[in-house]
Amino acid sequence: MQKFETVNVTTDLLILGGGMGACGAAVEASYWAKKNGLKVTLIDKASMDRSGAVAMGLSAINQYVDLTSGNNTIEDYVNYVRMDLMGIIREDLVASIARHVDSSVHLFEKWGLPIWKDDDGNYVHEGRWQLMINGESYKVIVSEAAKNALTEAGGEYFERIFITEPLMDGDRVAGAVGFSTRENKIYVFNAKATICNMGGAVHVFKPRSTGEGLGRAWYPPWNSGSSAYFTLRAGAEMTSQEVRFIPVRFKDAYGPVGAWFLLFKSAALNSEGGNYMLERRDELERWKPYGLVKPIPANLRNWLGMMDVMEGKGPIFMKTEVAIQKIAAEAGDEKAAKKKLKELETEAWEDFLDMTISQAILWAASNVEPEKKHSEIAAAEPYFIGSHSGASGAWVSGPEDLQSDETKAEYFWGYECMSTVNGLFCTGDASGASSHKFSSGSHAEGRIAGKSAIRYIVDNNSLPKVDQAQVDAYIAAILKPLELFEKHSKETTDPEINPNYIKPKMFMFRLQKMMDEYVAGVSAQFSTNKAHLDRAMELLGMLKEDSANLAAADLHELLRCFENIQRMWQAEAHTRTILFREETRWPGYYRRSDCPTMDEENWHAFANCKWIPATDEWEMIKRPMLHVYPNAAEHA
Amino acid sequence: MPSFVITEKCDGCKALDKTACQYVCPNDLMVLNKDSMKAYNQEPEMCWECYSCVKICPVQAIEVRGYADFVPMGATVTPMRSTDAIMWTVKFRNGMLKRFKFPIRTTEEGKAVPSGGYATAHDNLNDCILAQEPEALKLDKMYTLK
Ligand SMILES: Cc1cc2nc3c(=O)[nH]c(=O)nc-3n(C[C@H](O)[C@H](O)[C@H](O)COP(=O)(O)OP(=O)(O)OC[C@H]3O[C@@H](n4cnc5c(N)ncnc54)[C@H](O)[C@@H]3O)c2cc1C
Numbered sequence: 101m102q103k104f105e106t107v108n109v110t111t112d113l114l115i116l117g118g119g120m121g122a123c124g125a126a127v128e129a130s131y132w133a134k135k136n137g138l139k140v141t142l143i144d145k146a147s148m149d150r151s152g153a154v155a156m157g158l159s160a161i162n163q164y165v166d167l168t169s170g171n172n173t174i175e176d177y178v179n180y181v182r183m184d185l186m187g188i189i190r191e192d193l194v195a196s197i198a199r200h201v202d203s204s205v206h207l208f209e210k211w212g213l214p215i216w217k218d219d220d221g222n223y224v225h226e227g228r229w230q231l232m233i234n235g236e237s238y239k240v241i242v243s244e245a246a247k248n249a250l251t252e253a254g255g256e257y258f259e260r261i262f263i264t265e266p267l268m269d270g271d272r273v274a275g276a277v278g279f280s281t282r283e284n285k286i287y288v289f290n291a292k293a294t295i296c297n298m299g300g301a302v303h304v305f306k307p308r309s310t311g312e313g314l315g316r317a318w319y320p321p322w323n324s325g326s327s328a329y330f331t332l333r334a335g336a337e338m339t340s341q342e343v344r345f346i347p348v349r350f351k352d353a354y355g356p357v358g359a360w361f362l363l364f365k366s367a368a369l370n371s372e373g374g375n376y377m378l379e380r381r382d383e384l385e386r387w388k389p390y391g392l393v394k395p396i397p398a399n400l401r402n403w404l405g406m407m408d409v410m411e412g413k414g415p416i417f418m419k420t421e422v423a424i425q426k427i428a429a430e431a432g433d434e435k436a437a438k439k440k441l442k443e444l445e446t447e448a449w450e451d452f453l454d455m456t457i458s459q460a461i462l463w464a465a466s467n468v469e470p471e472k473k474h475s476e477i478a479a480a481e482p483y484f485i486g487s488h489s490g491a492s493g494a495w496v497s498g499p500e501d502l503q504s505d506e507t508k509a510e511y512f513w514g515y516e517c518m519s520t521v522n523g524l525f526c527t528g529d530a531s532g533a534s535s536h537k538f539s540s541g542s543h544a545e546g547r548i549a550g551k552s553a554i555r556y557i558v559d560n561n562s563l564p565k566v567d568q569a570q571v572d573a574y575i576a577a578i579l580k581p582l583e584l585f586e587k588h589s590k591e592t593t594d595p596e597i598n599p600n601y602i603k604p605k606m607f608m609f610r611l612q613k614m615m616d617e618y619v620a621g622v623s624a625q626f627s628t629n630k631a632h633l634d635r636a637m638e639l640l641g642m643l644k645e646d647s648a649n650l651a652a653a654d655l656h657e658l659l660r661c662f663e664n665i666q667r668m669w670q671a672e673a674h675t676r677t678i679l680f681r682e683e684t685r686w687p688g689y690y691r692r693s694d695c696p697t698m699d700e701e702n703w704h705a706f707a708n709c710k711w712i713p714a715t716d717e718w719e720m721i722k723r724p725m726l727h728v729y730p731n732a733a734e735h736a
Numbered sequence: 737m738p739s740f741v742i743t744e745k746c747d748g749c750k751a752l753d754k755t756a757c758q759y760v761c762p763n764d765l766m767v768l769n770k771d772s773m774k775a776y777n778q779e780p781e782m783c784w785e786c787y788s789c790v791k792i793c794p795v796q797a798i799e800v801r802g803y804a805d806f807v808p809m810g811a812t813v814t815p816m817r818s819t820d821a822i823m824w825t826v827k828f829r830n831g832m833l834k835r836f837k838f839p840i841r842t843t844e845e846g847k848a849v850p851s852g853g854y855a856t857a858h859d860n861l862n863d864c865i866l867a868q869e870p871e872a873l874k875l876d877k878m879y880t881l882k
């Protein structure tokens with residue numbers, strides 16, 4: 101076996117991940133750290149310029165509350181998010197992010213992000229809460245500000261280190277362990293507080309494309325559930341692990357549809373020319389009060405379209421040509437219409453080129469000109485992205501000043517964004533029940549956590565102890581896949597097929613197949629029941645045992661081994677929580693065929709879970725859904 | 737094979753201190769073959785076609801060929817990224833060409849100032865007001881319930 105060196109790093113604040121949440125945390129924490137003589141250290145598995153979900157760029161900022169205009173209030177945003185998530189959100193968290201998000205957007209603009217402006221110099225809105233941007237370099241710009249902030253304040257950032265496990269000192273987080281994906285080095289980080297922002301998870305479920313297109317999931321293949329794994333393993337309480345997200349997008353390449361629906365006001369029609377949003381309006385009654393609000397919740401829009409497909413009325417086509425021609429015609433005379441058409445065509449292509457280049461390739465390869473020909477849309481596969489229209493993540497404390505008398509005892513415990521584990525903070529996809537924060541809100545939440553964590557350190561200014569036995573066990577676990585491979589790979593003529601170990605790719609396929617078939621994946625038409633879920637738990641149990649036999653030929657495969665262990669834990673938290681919640685609440689995300697209706701009386705509540713390190717058992721916890729902003733319509 | 741490297745063009749980034757494509761790929765896919773000094777995508781079925789490697793390659797040696805399991809053959813989408821704009825050339829299967837140019841940033845590369853130039857009027861670690869607020873919010877004060 102090659103030799104591995106262990107590198108020990110001691111710091112004050114440890115920021116895990118380098119995406120939107122982490123960059124927000126780095127900018128804000130650096131400011132307060134410098135004032136208090138503290139050091140901030142950030143760790144990313146990739147290079148910050150192009151890491152995380154925004155690596156390719158984005159064409160829109162999806163959360164801008166626009167408080168200065170006076171058109172919207174914080175309460176409006178909270179209402180919108182609560183209804184979209186079928187009544188289950190933490191209003192304190194959503195309100196807190198909403199009150200800070202506009203300043204993140206204004207900072208992005210100062211840092212150099214081009215935001216579209218109209219002739220009067222106002223931002224161009226895609227929808228009520230969304231802004232259009234020229235966002236090819238969105239992530240480059242945001243990470244540049246974060247790196248500059250860290251460097252100016254005497255902090256550091258490490259790239260290409262994959263974080264595997266949290267280190268614990270009793271009930272307080274003491275840091276993290278990880279390994280370099282470039283050289284034979286294992287890193288042990290010891291810190292006074294840790295902020296977890298390692299994104300959501302993809303490839304837990306079998307994607308629709310399983311050949312070369314395996315990587316073309318809507319969610320980027322490099323976020324593997326590290327946030328969920330890290331917080332679970334620290335013993336943190338998790339929330340909304342059942343609330344996955346299934347986006348409806350242009351089929352196969354998953355190009356965005358937001359601009360088409362919101363900006364171009366396009367309709368999607370089935371093969372018979374029917375519009376499910378109109379024809380299936382009655383179905384929305386079943387999901388009231390949420391089904392009756394505008395905009396109709398994302399999962400219910402999904403569900404109406406899925407009903408068409410299940411009844412054999414697919415494919416569903418986005419009528420791009422009708423929408424574009426209509427807007428062009430409204431522009432006035434023929435010359436104006438032609439100019440408008442050209443403008444719309446450019447906007448439509450930029451939407452893809454900024455954030456889903458594959459869709460541009462697919463259109464070009466299929467000779468699709470959107471102004472002339474419609475395009476098929478479809479529901480993708482399930483993903484875990486609590487910052488978007490899903491809600492999975494850790495259960496974190498809200499701010500003290502945004503609580504009602506009712507909520508304070510349940511939702512506030514001292515430091516905003518801190519999980520139930522002392523010193524462990526979470527943002528973006530890592531924190532739950534605060535959906536619809538997107539890129540900008542994740543950044544704002546990172547900033548909130550950055551300040552909050554420095555306050556925690558000032559109040560608790562001691563370095564938690566590192567348990568050497570724990571470190572040794574984690575180092576041994578990191579090396580094991582390499583040792584297994586070295587020990588046995590020569591025993592067969594093909595190192596891929598060997599009875600002594602399993603390679604990470606087949607391990608991933610095994611996980612994906614069971615999740616797809618038993619836990620409401622694409623093949624199961626997003627439907628499951630208790631018997632299926634019990635079967636999934638049985639299969640997951642054996643997969644978990646076999647994870648001890650993962651083997652890696654090199655550092656790249658070692659990375660894949662640990663990514664898939666993390667996906668497996670995300671899968672288990674998800675399956676257990678779907679089992680726990682005995683109702684169907686988000687029919688366009690998943691349905692329980694054995695409890696097909698929504699049960700407001702028993703389940704207008706959070707389904708939380710927790711893994712208990714000492715006993716290796718799981719605890720399921722129902723938490724009340726309490727209001728900061730009581731809404732009469734909801735309980736009518 | 738999503739991103740691919742043209743043998744003749746790749747010079748292994750000899751002149752640089754690091755292999756640009758290997759440095760940038762968010763999914764750890766690009767690697768340099770130390771014998772041939774040419775880079776390749778080691779796991780094409782895990783490629784997101786994010787084009788980060790294509791945009792960063794100093795000699796334009798990397799291109800993307802659409803996923804063979806669902807994309808018809810014959811199209812190309814090629815970027816040319818400068819410090820403030822990106823030019824795209826889209827070639828259709830039927831040969832049609834379209835070109836688009838979009839701005840990518842309004843400030844000089846590397847020069848993003850963390851404070852954005854917004855003033856910081858207060859110094860209280862215990863309240864909910866963040867470093868550049870309320871100036872960066874363009875409001876007089878922070879929203880609260882109390
Ligand atoms: C396809 C798509 C389109 C979207 N479109 C929009 C849009 O138009 N507008 C909008 O506002 N938002 C959009 N979003 C949402 C937005 O991208 C996310 O909300 C945001 O990126 C979440 O931030 P995050 O910090 O939680 O995660 P990310 O930004 O994904 O960052 C995760 C970070 O963790 C690192 N990491 C992961 N695992 C480890 C590990 N084990 N060790 C160390 N580091 C690790 C990653 O490298 C990365 O740096 C979109 C998202 C997707 C997927």
Ligand code: SF4
Pocket residue numbers: 741745746747748749755756757758768774775792793794795796797798
């Ligand atoms: S960046 Fe371009 S030139 Fe450099 S190693 Fe990669 S493909 Fe070769």
Ligand code: SF4
Pocket residue numbers: 738739760761762763764765766777782783784785786787788789790
């Ligand atoms: S296109 Fe993106 S994911 Fe694919 S190899 Fe290049 S940088 Fe990596």
